[in-house]
Amino acid sequence: MNQRDFPEDFIWGTATAAYQVEGAAYEDGKGKSIWNEFEKHPSAIVDNAVGDVASDQYHRYREDVALMRDAGMKAYRFSMSWSRVLPDGRGTVNRKGLDYYKRLCEELLRNGIEPYLTWYHWDLPLALQEEFGGWESRETVKYFGEYVGRIAKELDGLVKNFFTVNEFLACSDVGYGLGAIAPGLKLPKKRRNQVRHHLLLAHGTALQALRGVVPDAKAGLAENPSFLIPVIPVPEHIEAAKKAFREVNAHFITAVMEGKYPDCYLEREGADAPSFTEDDFKLIGAPMDFVGLNLYYGKPVRSAPETPEGYFIFNAETAASCTGIADFNFEPSAMYWGCRIVHELWHPKEILISENGMSANDRPSSGSEVYDPHRIKYLRAHLASLAGALREGYPVKGYFHWSLLDNLEWHLGFRPRFGLVYVNYATLERIPKMSWSWYKELIRTGKIE
Numbered sequence: 001m002n003q004r005d006f007p008e009d010f011i012w013g014t015a016t017a018a019y020q021v022e023g024a025a026y027e028d029g030k031g032k033s034i035w036n037e038f039e040k041h042p043s044a045i046v047d048n049a050v051g052d053v054a055s056d057q058y059h060r061y062r063e064d065v066a067l068m069r070d071a072g073m074k075a076y077r078f079s080m081s082w083s084r085v086l087p088d089g090r091g092t093v094n095r096k097g098l099d100y101y102k103r104l105c106e107e108l109l110r111n112g113i114e115p116y117l118t119w120y121h122w123d124l125p126l127a128l129q130e131e132f133g134g135w136e137s138r139e140t141v142k143y144f145g146e147y148v149g150r151i152a153k154e155l156d157g158l159v160k161n162f163f164t165v166n167e168f169l170a171c172s173d174v175g176y177g178l179g180a181i182a183p184g185l186k187l188p189k190k191r192r193n194q195v196r197h198h199l200l201l202a203h204g205t206a207l208q209a210l211r212g213v214v215p216d217a218k219a220g221l222a223e224n225p226s227f228l229i230p231v232i233p234v235p236e237h238i239e240a241a242k243k244a245f246r247e248v249n250a251h252f253i254t255a256v257m258e259g260k261y262p263d264c265y266l267e268r269e270g271a272d273a274p275s276f277t278e279d280d281f282k283l284i285g286a287p288m289d290f291v292g293l294n295l296y297y298g299k300p301v302r303s304a305p306e307t308p309e310g311y312f313i314f315n316a317e318t319a320a321s322c323t324g325i326a327d328f329n330f331e332p333s334a335m336y337w338g339c340r341i342v343h344e345l346w347h348p349k350e351i352l353i354s355e356n357g358m359s360a361n362d363r364p365s366s367g368s369e370v371y372d373p374h375r376i377k378y379l380r381a382h383l384a385s386l387a388g389a390l391r392e393g394y395p396v397k398g399y400f401h402w403s404l405l406d407n408l409e410w411h412l413g414f415r416p417r418f419g420l421v422y423v424n425y426a427t428l429e430r431i432p433k434m435s436w437s438w439y440k441e442l443i444r445t446g447k448i449e
């Protein structure tokens with residue numbers, strides 16, 4: 001049997017984000033982001049790590065692109081640092097910063113790799129946080145739309161594929177609710193919910209801005225809904241998982257896909273519900289070209305007629321965990337079920353897996369190879385499940401592994417290593433791990449074995 005599991009034109013790639021890989025935090029006129037401020041607080045980040053150098057992609061992008069080409073990658077998902085191109089979030093464009101992204105895109109294209117640009121991956125310009133309270137304010141949303149429109153035009157046809165906002169939950173709930181990541185605020189629920197709403201609106205505003213200047217752009221979200229899978233694949237549990245998926249994710253992906261807040265969310269929040277207008281939802285619910293799913297974990301669901309909601313979600317801890325971060329339990333079938341449930345609920349035109357991966361404490365052996373069979377096991381299981389979704393005809397077009405290379409895992413510092421490529425942070429040397437070779441072979445054959 002020589003049958004491929006993935007078609008020839010499947011988009012294989014990897015993903016990163018500016019703060020996590022670029023470094024050059026104060027170079028060439030870049031303005032500060034909320035992370036450059038947050039990281040200074042003692043113990044905000046494990047080991048008091050900072051992003052000044054990170055994986056140094058700002059200076060080593062050619063080397064990184066050469067690696068991607070060698071593996072046969074078709075695409076690279078990276079984010080733009082807003083404050084690198086607009087140091088205050090608005091006003092004059094920093095040409096040197098913009099040139100970096102142009103050079104990166106040109107290098108990618110020269111090597112046959114399609115750039116997929118994320119406009120917002122958590123590093124808000126500090127000036128917007130200080131002046132307007134960041135995402136608490138509609139001013140920030142307005143400036144986000146202006147940034148996207150202006151810079152998309154400046155990119156001059158180099159990029160055709162865009163993600164608007166990466167993961168609403170982290171930006172709003174973790175940044176402005178729990179305070180574990182920048183800007184490190186612990187706002188009351190009502191204000192936190194307003195931040196959530198403004199991020200949805202930022203997504204819609206960016207879509208509108210893009211459509212105006214890059215008519216052939218393809219754009220969508222990169223979102224990490226809670227993935228819920230039927231505990232047993234029989235109709236009662238499948239229906240329960242679908243209902244749970246829609247309701248648990250009501251305030252983010254469901255609101256975007258349905259162009260309104262489901263009643264269950266508004267009822268749940270009561271007086272803490274955000275203020276919004278109908279016009280907001282004209283933007284938020286505008287059609288997208290694809291939905292990007294960042295998929296790291298899943299929870300089993302059973303039908304529970306005895307409860308008011310009709311379903312019961314098992315704790316992730318009940319599933320054996322094999323990945324480096326406790327919340328990210330090993331649940332590969334979330335791939336198949338995630339694609340299927342999203343498709344059955346909303347029929348998006350295309351689905352991309354915009355992130356998926358695991359961290360570990362990888363290190364070179366004495367022969368300086370980096371052996372990571374755990375990551376190969378993770379990849380094989382997740383991609384076999386994804387292949388199942390393709391076999392059944394769900395419109396999955398691509399997969400971006402998180403991550404290309406080891407990088408700064410936000411408040412968790414440099415310890416969790418997510419890369420297919422190992423980074424020696426003392427020398428910044430790159431060493432492709434064994435999983436890199438596995439991925440390369442999969443790209444070549446299109447087959448999971």
Ligand code: NOJ
Pocket residue numbers: 017020166167294355402409410418
């Ligand atoms: C999702 C985020 O988008 C990314 O920045 C992060 O590093 C990975 N998950 C792993 O936690």
